[in-house]
Amino acid sequence: xxVANENQHWISQHLLKRFKTEGAPFQCYQxxxxxxxxxxxxHACAAPGYNQLLVSGEADNTLEAAFSKVxxxxxxxxxxxxxxVKKPLTELPQAVYENMCWYCSFLKGIxxxxxxxxxxxxxxxxxxxxxxxxxxxxxxxxxxxxxxxELRRQCAMGRKVIIESENLLQLLYRFQFRxxxxxxxxxxxxxxxxxSSSPIEIAMSDVGLVPTFQKDYKAxxxxxxxxxxxxxxxxxxxxxxxxxxxxxxxxxxxxxxxAEYRFECICASAITEIICARKLSNIxxxxxxxxxxxxxxxxxxxxxxxxxxxxxxxxEGDFRFRIVSVEEYVKVVHAHVxx
Numbered sequence: 535x536x537v538a539n540e541n542q543h544w545i546s547q548h549l550l551k552r553f554k555t556e557g558a559p560f561q562c563y564q565x566x567x568x569x570x571x572x573x574x575x576x577h578a579c580a581a582p583g584y585n586q587l588l589v590s591g592e593a594d595n596t597l598e599a600a601f602s603k604v605x606x607x608x609x610x611x612x613x614x615x616x617x618x619v620k621k622p623l624t625e626l627p628q629a630v631y632e633n634m635c636w637y638c639s640f641l642k643g644i645x646x647x648x649x650x651x652x653x654x655x656x657x658x659x660x661x662x663x664x665x666x667x668x669x670x671x672x673x674x675x676x677x678x679x680x681x682x683x684e685l686r687r688q689c690a691m692g693r694k695v696i697i698e699s700e701n702l703l704q705l706l707y708r709f710q711f712r713x714x715x716x717x718x719x720x721x722x723x724x725x726x727x728x729x730s731s732s733p734i735e736i737a738m739s740d741v742g743l744v745p746t747f748q749k750d751y752k753a754x755x756x757x758x759x760x761x762x763x764x765x766x767x768x769x770x771x772x773x774x775x776x777x778x779x780x781x782x783x784x785x786x787x788x789x790x791x792x793a794e795y796r797f798e799c800i801c802a803s804a805i806t807e808i809i810c811a812r813k814l815s816n817i818x819x820x821x822x823x824x825x826x827x828x829x830x831x832x833x834x835x836x837x838x839x840x841x842x843x844x845x846x847x848x849x850e851g852d853f854r855f856r857i858v859s860v861e862e863y864v865k866v867v868h869a870h871v872x873x
Contacts, residue, residue, distance in 0.1 A: 538583065538593035539845060544644045545579040545742045546637070548608045552761045553738055555811045563737075563808040563817050570813050578809055579740055583844035585644060587708050588701075591847060597708060601640050607633040612760055619729040619764060619785045631781035635722035638758065638768070641743040642718050643711045646805050646840045647832065649703045650870035652710035657696055657867065660855075664689045674713070685855060694863035699853040703843040703870075706853075724777040725756070725768040728784040732763045732793040737817070738809040739800045746799055746829075757796055762811055765796060798824035806837050833872040 543550075554560060559572035585598040611633045618624035626634070642648070659671050664686050672682055685695055699705050736759050744757040748769075753776075756768040765788075771777050788796070801808055801817050802824035808817060824830075834840065858866070 537595075538586070538588065540586075540595075541576065541580050541582055542584040542586065542595075542598050542844075543578075543580040544584055544646065545641070545738070545740075546605045546608050547575055548605065548612065549760065550575060550578055550738070550809070552612065553759070553809060553811050558811075561810045561813045563804075563810065563814070565804050565806055565808070568818060571807070573809070579738075579742070581841035581844070584841060586844050587704055588845070588847040597644070597711065601644065604633065604636045604640055608637055611637065615729050615760060615766060615783065616764065618783045619731050621785045624783050624785065626781045626783060628781055632723075634727075634766075635719055635725075638722045638743055638756065639715050639719040641758070642745070643715045645741045645743065646837065647741055647834060647871075648711070649707040649840050649843060650834055650836075651832075652707040653697070653702055653870045654867050656706045656710060657863075660697070661689065661695055661863075664695060681855070685857070688857045692860070693857050694860055696856050696858050696863060696866050697853050698856055699848065701843060701846040701848045702853070703839060704846065705848055707843075721770055722768065724774070724779045725770045726778055726784075727782070728767045728786050729760075730765040730767055730786040730788050730792075730796075732765055732788050732796070733790055734793045734797060734816075735762050735811075735814060736765060736793070736797050736800060737814060739804040740807050740809065741803050741805060744800055744803045757799055759800065767796075794820075794823075798827065799829055802829050803831050805834050805840075835869060835872060 550560075554575060559574055560578050562571045562573045562578070563569075564571055583593070585595065585601060587594045587597075607629070611630050614624075614626055614630045615634070618626070656671075663669055663671055664682075667686075669682060689695065697706070738759050742758065746755045746757065747753075748755045751769070751771065752773065753769050753771045756766075756770075758766040758768075760766050767786075797816075798820045801820040810817075
């Protein structure tokens with residue numbers, strides 16, 4: 535049964551528990567103020583109706599139900615990864631490997647940055663299709679041909695198209711999630727994975743799975759803390775011949791410098807807060823070093839809108855196109871995500 539506005543996590547409680555000290559709350563570093571806020575397990579990386587879509591007053595929790603199915607196998611997966619760090623190479627049971635990849639796919643798709651990111655990627659793709667003559671996204675939206683022709687005519691005159699809705703964040707986030715999460719899963723199946731032991735204590739960013747780009751290797755590098763001194767890492771090369779679909783993970787021991795770099799990335803990626811078992815005094819300095827070293831992530835101008843968007847009702851097909859100038863188009867994009 536779908537319950538409207540129920541408390542929903544975007545990072546599994548099974549994973550969060552691994553960072554929690556028995557009988558004590560989490561200590562959460564606030565990115566904006568530098569203050570520490572105690573938080574219970576129920577309220578860490580969670581918000582009322584985070585994954586739901588209210589359509590004409592009815593709660594659609596399809597995404598939350600799918601997330602729960604993946605989460606149900608996560609305890610065994612995390613145990614297997616914890617064992618894997620002790621060996622140079624471990625071949626995981628196929629079910630465990632697939633669960634790990636599904637979980638990473640869901641984390642990527644439901645992370646707080648994914649909501650404003652979905653709006654931006656959607657608007658960019660619509661304009662790209664209109665300018666190039668392709669129409670896969672517009673076809674998925676069942677946009678009438680006469681509307682597409684008019685939009686293309688306007689784009690040919692140097693104008694842009696934006697999308698408007700009463701609840702654009704939640705509407706497009708769910709739409710983009712359905713379009714992308716199987717593709718992300720396929721990518722993670724072919725990613726090279728490792729479980730790393732860190733000599734320093736690490737924390738959990740509120741984005742969960744931290745995406746970085748390794749320019750020298752032309753590869754996406756993913757970081758997911760799975761314990762105070764354990765880190766799941768994935769490398770996906772843009773040269774697909776370098777990737778592997780074998781269900782194996784390497785065990786690694788990080789040097790101090792390697793661990794510090796990963797800690798800086800995790801701290802710099804946080805949108806609102808960093809979740810810790812205890813107060814870590816090195817977080818402010820790690821964020822300063824990350825900035826000095828050019829480790830940067832896109833900025834979200836209005837983080838509060840992300841967690842509250844699931845509480846806003848929408849109607850079926852509640853979006854519309856609007857033709858705007860290039861200047862207004864850039865302004866709309868930067869209202870959701872800033873470089």
